[in-house]
Amino acid sequence: MFSLDLLLNAIVAGILIGGFYAAVSLGISVSFGLLDIVNIAHPAFVILGSYTAYAMNRFFGFDPLLTGLLFTPVFYALGVVVYRLYYLGFERKGEESLRGLVFFFGVLFIVEVALLLAYGVDYRMIEARYVGQSFHIGVVGIAFRLLLPCLVGLMVTVALHLFLSKTFYGRAIKAVSQDSQALRLMGVDPVKIKRIAFALSIATASLAGALLILIGPVEPSIGREYIGRVFAIVVLGGMGSISGTLAASVILGVVESLTATFSGPSWAPAVSFGILLVVLAVRPAGLFGR
Amino acid sequence: MNRLVVSDIHAGYGAVRVLHGVSVEANQGETVVLLGTNGNGKSTLIKCIMGLIQPSSGQIFLEVDGRRIDLVGRSTEDIVNLGVTLVPEGRRLFPKLTVEENLLLGAYRPEARREIDRNLSACFETFPILQQRKRQLAGSMSGGEQQMLAVARALMSEPKILLVDEPSVGLAPILVSRVIATIKELKERHNLTVLMAEQNFNQATKIADRGYIIVHGKIEFEGRTTRELVENELVKKFYLGV
Ligand SMILES: Nc1ncnc2c1ncn2[C@@H]1O[C@H](COP(=O)(O)OP(=O)(O)OP(=O)(O)O)[C@@H](O)[C@H]1O
Ligand SMILES: [Mg+2]
Numbered sequence: 001m002f003s004l005d006l007l008l009n010a011i012v013a014g015i016l017i018g019g020f021y022a023a024v025s026l027g028i029s030v031s032f033g034l035l036d037i038v039n040i041a042h043p044a045f046v047i048l049g050s051y052t053a054y055a056m057n058r059f060f061g062f063d064p065l066l067t068g069l070l071f072t073p074v075f076y077a078l079g080v081v082v083y084r085l086y087y088l089g090f091e092r093k094g095e096e097s098l099r100g101l102v103f104f105f106g107v108l109f110i111v112e113v114a115l116l117l118a119y120g121v122d123y124r125m126i127e128a129r130y131v132g133q134s135f136h137i138g139v140v141g142i143a144f145r146l147l148l149p150c151l152v153g154l155m156v157t158v159a160l161h162l163f164l165s166k167t168f169y170g171r172a173i174k175a176v177s178q179d180s181q182a183l184r185l186m187g188v189d190p191v192k193i194k195r196i197a198f199a200l201s202i203a204t205a206s207l208a209g210a211l212l213i214l215i216g217p218v219e220p221s222i223g224r225e226y227i228g229r230v231f232a233i234v235v236l237g238g239m240g241s242i243s244g245t246l247a248a249s250v251i252l253g254v255v256e257s258l259t260a261t262f263s264g265p266s267w268a269p270a271v272s273f274g275i276l277l278v279v280l281a282v283r284p285a286g287l288f289g290r
Numbered sequence: 291m292n293r294l295v296v297s298d299i300h301a302g303y304g305a306v307r308v309l310h311g312v313s314v315e316a317n318q319g320e321t322v323v324l325l326g327t328n329g330n331g332k333s334t335l336i337k338c339i340m341g342l343i344q345p346s347s348g349q350i351f352l353e354v355d356g357r358r359i360d361l362v363g364r365s366t367e368d369i370v371n372l373g374v375t376l377v378p379e380g381r382r383l384f385p386k387l388t389v390e391e392n393l394l395l396g397a398y399r400p401e402a403r404r405e406i407d408r409n410l411s412a413c414f415e416t417f418p419i420l421q422q423r424k425r426q427l428a429g430s431m432s433g434g435e436q437q438m439l440a441v442a443r444a445l446m447s448e449p450k451i452l453l454v455d456e457p458s459v460g461l462a463p464i465l466v467s468r469v470i471a472t473i474k475e476l477k478e479r480h481n482l483t484v485l486m487a488e489q490n491f492n493q494a495t496k497i498a499d500r501g502y503i504i505v506h507g508k509i510e511f512e513g514r515t516t517r518e519l520v521e522n523e524l525v526k527k528f529y530l531g532v
Contacts, residue, residue, distance in 0.1 A: 168403070171395050175384040182382035185340065187370035187399040187447065 005139045010261035011254055012140050018253025019150030020215060022157050022246045023208040024226060025233040027201030030160075033240025035194050035201075036096070036177045037086070041104040043223030043230065044111035045202050049075065049209020050124075050218045051115055057126040064126050065148065068210025072203040079202030082107065083195045091194075108223075115220035123217035131214065149211035154246075156204055161242040163200075173197040174240070225269070232272035236279050236286050244288025251275075291355055292373070292450045292483050293317050294339070299348035301338050308334045309345070309507045314485070316451070321477055321484040323494040323501035325519070331507040332487035333379050336455050339485075340376050341366040352451070371399050373450035377457060379487075381440040385429025389420055389439055392428050396446030405448050412479075413442040416472065434465040441469065445476060452477070454486040458493060466493050473497060495519055 024046055031039040052071050056062035062070075090100045134143040164170035172193045175183055180190035212218060233252055237244030252272060260268040279286060295315045302308040308331045316322040326332045337343045339350055341364050350361040352372060361369055384392055393413060397406045414421035417438045423431065428439060437457055444452060454473060458466040470490075474497040477484050488494035494501070495516050503511040503524055513519030 168394075168398055171387070171391050172398065174391070175387055175395055178384045178386055179382055181342065182378065182384065183395070184342075184366040185370065185376050185378060185382070186395050186443075187367050188395075189365070189367050 006261055007258075008138075008140050010257045012142065013146065014254030014257030015250055016142070016146040016150040016253070017215075017257065018250030019153035019246075020146070020208070020211050021153070021229065021233055021249035021253055023149065023153035023204065023211055025230045025237070025245050025249055026157060026160055026242065027204040027208075028230055029234045029237060029240055029242065029245045030173075030197055030201045032234060033238075034173055034177060035197055037083075037091075037194070037198060038097070038101050039104050039198070039201070040101065040227070041107035041111065042201070042205055043226045044108045045075065045078075045205035046209040046212060046226070047115065047218060047220060047223045048111055049206030050213040050222075051119060051209075051220075052206065053210040053213050054119075054124045054126055054218070057128070063128055064210045064214050065152065068152075068207045071206055071210075075206035076199045076203040079199030080195055082202065083198040087191060087194075112220050112223070119220065121219055123219045124213070125217040126213050128214070145214055145216075149214055152207070152211055153249075156207060157242060157246045160200075160204070164242060169193065169196060228269070228276070229272040232276040232279075235276055235284075238286030238288035241286070241288040244286060247287060291318050291353065293353040294374070294451050294483060294485065295349070295351050295353065296335065296339065297349045297351075299335065299338055299345045299350065301334060301343060301345040301348075303334075303343070307507070309338070311348070312504065312507065312509055314502050314509065316483050316485045318483055319481060320499045321474065321486065321497055323498035323519075324485065324487045324504055325489070325491060325494060325501055325525075326487070326504035327489055330504050332504060333455055334507075335504070336376060336379075336453050336485075336487060338362075339369075339374070339453060341369045354450075370447065371401075373401070373448070374453065375444045375447045375449035375451070376453040377440050377444045377455065379455040379459070381436050383428040383436055383439060383443070385427065387428060388425050389428055389431070390424040392439060392443050393420070393424075393446050396443035397448070399447055402446060402448040406446070409446050409448060413445060416476065417442055433460050434462070434469070437461060437465070437469055438472070441472065441476070445480065449480075449482060451483045451485070454484065456487055456489065458488060458490040466490060467496075470494070470497055491525065 028042045031037040053064035053067040056067040057064055086100065086103055090096045090103060130144040134141050164174055172183060172188045176190050176193050183190050233245060233248045237248035252275060256268045256271045259271050293315065297313050299309050299312045312335055314324065324332050338345045339361065341361065345362060352359045352361065359372060393410060397403055397409060419435055420439060420442055428436065431439060457469050461469065470493045486494065498516050500515055501513050501519050502509050511522050511524050513522060519525060
């Protein structure tokens with residue numbers, strides 16, 4: 001059963017999928033960790049991104065990665081609108097915690113139902129030349145449908161990290177949940193800062209969605225499979241830490257891949273919850289939490 | 291020419307009325323101290339100036355080169371952008387950001403961004419400890435270091451008018467004199483107008499040009515010189531326990 005080839009392939013596949021997990025998780029790390037916004041609808045925006053890539057591919061023959069990039073401004077705008085509703089309805093009144101959760105649950109539900117009505121329950125996939133192709137390095141096979149999402153995930157991670165650490169907006173985003181009134185004393189409008197950061201998180205979700213449909217077929221409720229996984233990553237990485245999110249994504253990807261290879265795929269989902277529980281018990285601030 | 295004028299301000303929190311017709315002013319280059327013991331309304335007045343709470347009546351304005359700019363009704367961000375910066379009570383640093391990140395956030399306003407390098411080196415020159423600790427999280431600094439960081443962060447905004455709310459709170463006496471002396475030094479170097487709320491009478495009068503005594507939300511005494519403050523009966527009663 002055990003062989004070195006199998007082990008190496010499992011590790012590489014895990015690293016590749018980990019890069020993709022980072023793309024899915026970064027937005028949640030930002031909204032939960034830096035903005036105190038419990039956006040549990042994040043996976044729904046990912047799926048919306050997948051279906052956008054699907055539709056553009058089906059009707060216009062667009063490459064999913066191209067669609068993902070082209071539509072980030074559209075999803076950014078959608079994020080602005082969603083944050084505005086959330087702000088006016090809840091945050092401004094100081095009712096963000098429980099009612100905010102209900103709001104995002106509602107958003108999740110609406111997106112899912114809308115996609116069900118529009119596309120039905122069938123799995124959808126895209127067509128692109130490179131999807132079925134792969135190459136080999138020694139005994140290790142590398143599939144383009146995993147490599148490209150990983151590379152894009154890494155690029156998004158690096159870009160977000162630079163944005164947060166090198167720009168005025170970025171530093172303000174990192175400060176906003178610590179003391180928003182003190183931020184106003186620096187001449188910063190905290191509501192604007194949260195709007196920008198939230199909209200960015202939604203834009204990354206849509207891009208992650210384009211990656212998701214590259215990896216495999218999607219159906220409207222597939223986002224649920226990601227909720228547990230994404231939370232495990234965000235908690236393990238230390239809420240709000242971008243490099244931590246990337247590290248945690250790769251760790252989870254590799255552990256899942258090893259589990260699936262050596263114990264069977266049905267065990268893989270249990271991995272994320274196992275990790276989540278252990279981290280919460282041993283180090284609640286996560287690996288990289290400040 | 292920069293002048294800050296507060297005229298006949300009434301303010302409070304809901305039904306709790308705190309300020310009853312307070313007028314103070316600070317002229318170009320002056321250090322004006324607002325003296326008062328706990329709960330007399332010092333911070334409330336400063337919050338009104340910064341637009342953090344709205345007064346129910348009265349006027350607050352700047353005179354910049356003969357032009358009058360009203361502050362009441364403006365957002366805090368606007369007021370900061372006009373060159374009025376506060377070192378808030380309790381420091382209000384961003385504890386999970388580094389010293390350097392805190393300083394850079396201080397320079398957010400457009401006019402400050404242009405001077406960022408110059409101001410950063412000026413801060414490091416005045417407070418070498420901040421340079422040594424620039425990668426340390428602000429929350430893990432000692433109380434005195436945090437107060438220096440709070441002052442330095444305010445200076446990063448290239449202020450014309452600097453408000454300081456009780457810089458001495460929670461500091462050992464030796465640090466109090468150091469922080470107070472630094473404020474004086476910085477004021478002179480940057481040609482600031484300073485309005486400082488304090489309870490520590492002895493320290494505050496060391497650097498003040500003149501001041502006011504606020505009791506129960508009213509200005510009970512205005513000292514046109516530090517000497518007038520020191521010799522005042524109210525001061526003797528409230529501060530010197532005579
Ligand atoms: N947010 C608030 N809500 C209600 N009342 C408040 C609030 N903040 C302050 N007060 C009240 O207003 C009065 C003046 O408070 P303020 O903070 O201005 O005093 P202070 O002179 O700054 O005192 P200290 O030296 O203790 O800081 C106090 O009676 C206080 O209880
Ligand atoms: Mg006070």
